[in-house]
Amino acid sequence: MIFFLLLCLLLLAQASAQGSGCPSGAHLVVARGSLEPQGPGIMGNISAKLLQRIPGSDMESLVYPARYEPYVPSQTAGVEAMTNLLLGYAKKCPKTKMIVLGFSQGAHITMDVMCGASSDGFPDTVPQSSFVAGNTIVLMGDPSLTVGQPFLVGSSHGSGIFPRHNPGGCQLIAEKTISICDSGDPFCEAGSHNLAVHMAYVKVWGEYAANHTITTFHSAQR
Template sequence: MSGVHVIVARASEEQPGPGILGKVAEDVVSKIPGSDFVAVDYPAKLSNYKASQKAGVVAMSALINDYTAACPDGKLVLMGYSQGAHVVADIVCGASEDVFDRASAISDDKSSKIAAVVMMGDPSRNATAPFNRGNATKDGVFPRKDLAGCGPAASRMVSYCSAGDKFCDSGNDLNVHVGYVDTQGAAATKHHPRHLPPRRARHLHRQLHRQHQAPLLQLVHLRQVLLVLDHHRQAVHLRREALPEALLLRVVPHLLLQRLAHPLPLPEALLPLVPPRLLQQLARLLRRRSGELLLPALHRPRGQSGHPLLLEPPRHLRLLRRQPQVPRRHHLLMGRHLTLLPSTRLLQLRNGAPQAAAPGTGDALPSDEDP
């Protein structure tokens, strides 16, 4: 499965199904191709809340177990509203609230398959949790005592709660409690998965790094690799210091422009192998869409260090029209504008700023006044 499997636990006293969170789940499914969602079948009753919530934990755990067994490489998104958020939190973090039976957090192997956790109006909210969102300052009515169990998944969690909420902020305003889909629904759909399962991440990371060993990176293969990462909605989940510096630069492949929410980092070793025609295709597409393309130098004169490059699509196209004879093997040098130069007309880089070329070797960078 290329998308995510969303599991939704409804709020107290809602009719069976996803409840008001269904709209958020549908938005996520529509934005991530190949995704689907399912609702947790549990009582969701305020009366005998403890037994109802426990039944929700059991039911959602069964759904998680069934899915991970059937799709070991799949990704999960857990969502819960009110009592449903309490269910989700107990599964991910373990139960440590007063009155409720203690329970352990989800196992590490299953936690690694959870791409995102979205909770709204969680009665077990701890005011000190790092994943809290909103202006609430108090604990929920059943505050979680131990946040350690959330550790492995904390960076993928978000819990919305506003001041005065009757259940997650121990307030007295029920209207606040039922309004999160309207006030935070759009933000919740942007809480994209930020991690890949470690084994899958390492495989993709190695696959990208090995491209420098090939004489030529086939455009089709580049598309395939990027498409896989796009479906995961993320760069590789590895320690930052273990990645090439060029991962901090952004490459927007033309196949993914319509779906990718954030530019996709790539190892620098890939970039010299990207065909020049792809850069021109990107420029044409980027002209029609807002965005920028950052690349390290595709070619570096001996003895010079590399610098990031800013590609401004409209300017790029104007320069192409002005210099129709620019050879395929060209140089991109850092500046406010993109300059395409033949190999015999290099600009010298000093202190990271572009300077005019040596006399007789070509023109300086175009000024801001140039059309």
Template sequence: MRSSVLLILTLSTHAWGVPTLHPPRQALNATSTACATGVHMIVARASTEMPGQGIIGAVATQVQEMVPGSDSEAVDYPATLTDYLKSEASGVSAMTKLIQDYAVRCPESKMALMGYSQMGDPTHVPGQPQDVGNSTRAGIFPRMNTAACAGMAPITKSFCNDDDRFCDSGTSIPVHLAYVQGFGTQARDFVVARVTGNVAAKGNVTKRGW
């Protein structure tokens, strides 16, 4: 009897400012004792965004609209580009604690993890089964041990496009900021399909890395 982490959505690698599709609906905060009957989403904003769920919260909102009984909460971490490594480590630690605490409190609930930029996939390597997008180059912090992620590939999607300044080691910030607009619906469908068990119909939808 344990929580299932259904998917990890990571969008690109670092800074954001993309307009949201809908205002994020933060139905549950970290101190709530309620347990989701749909899916509980833990959402980590991008570098330099204000505290809260950030632009990727729009995807969580769309999932909530399609899966009754779902909720979401934000990861509380610095999200700074200065002292980046310390900020990122703090985010990983904070998200890990949220996952562990929720799994203990709500062992029957499903969970989904979403992150953008710094809390997305800064270690992106092209050609992996979880990859989505047309990136052909590794990111600025390429993952050395790709085998370690193999077991998570079916429940993970990592989005990265060509010339992204961070996940593709390119030159474009606009590319880095466009994932919710370009892949938001696809990401939503990936989560919904797995939460509802309708993987046969939507299981080929690629989704993961922002």
């Protein structure tokens, strides 16, 4: 009887720690690209696949300006917003795994939060290693992509327009991350000029990204 009561108390404590309203699946955080209206933007297509294929999941979109000009204030506001969002959610739902998706400026924001910012013209930040365990990151067209990073997917061979001077912080998330960049993208491959490449990632890579994310998520659940 005493053992049963102790077990009940333990289960109640665990439920309380997880918090009410926490999903049984994944919590998706989506950071849209420059000039996209508030919401998930074109990454909403991938988000929909994940919500359908990981039962019990939910999604929220990062609220930030998403301006192209001036870019730096918009991007740094996004870094602050995402840091606060992820910290708050991890405290509220410590057992829920997060999937963070970012396109273009949203990808840049995500990686500055995860790796720490170290690009010219942007305020330095420290890597947020507390977000790493069990979480998955999917990026497309990241302007801060730095050549040599192990999580690059795609045909690009160069760095983005805002490469990192200290990409070492990204090592913490390398196994949980894919960053898709194809040759010709003017943002994740500096010196290129084909905007159509930048805008085609969801069409070209969407199914791959969804499948990879689902596999990574389920492996983290084991």
